[in-house]
Amino acid sequence: MTPANAAVDSERVATTGNTHLTMREVRKLRGMSLRDVEAETGISRATLSKVERGIELPKVGHMLSLSDTYGVHPNDWFAVHEYRCLAEAVTP
Secondary structure, three states: OOOOOOOHHHHHHOOOHHHHHHHHHHHHOOOOOOOOHHHHHHOOOHHHHHHHOOOOOOOOHHHHHHHHHHHOOHHHHHHHHHHHHHHHHHHO
């Protein structure tokens, strides 16, 4: 299985505080440059870079475009974060 076709481990996809890291990881797993993603989504490299570095939160439309491009269900960006918050809340 090539990296571009590999399923993304849902534990490695998270939101808010980790979005800038995991989006970059997913992009790299897909073998894509910022220029490639810009061409595919129409989102500027400057905006993509800011999102990956956590300087800017992505717009909903951008999240959907990135989800399509990376082959990640939009809910997966949020599911792990919610689980971790719940786990931290119930862990003694």
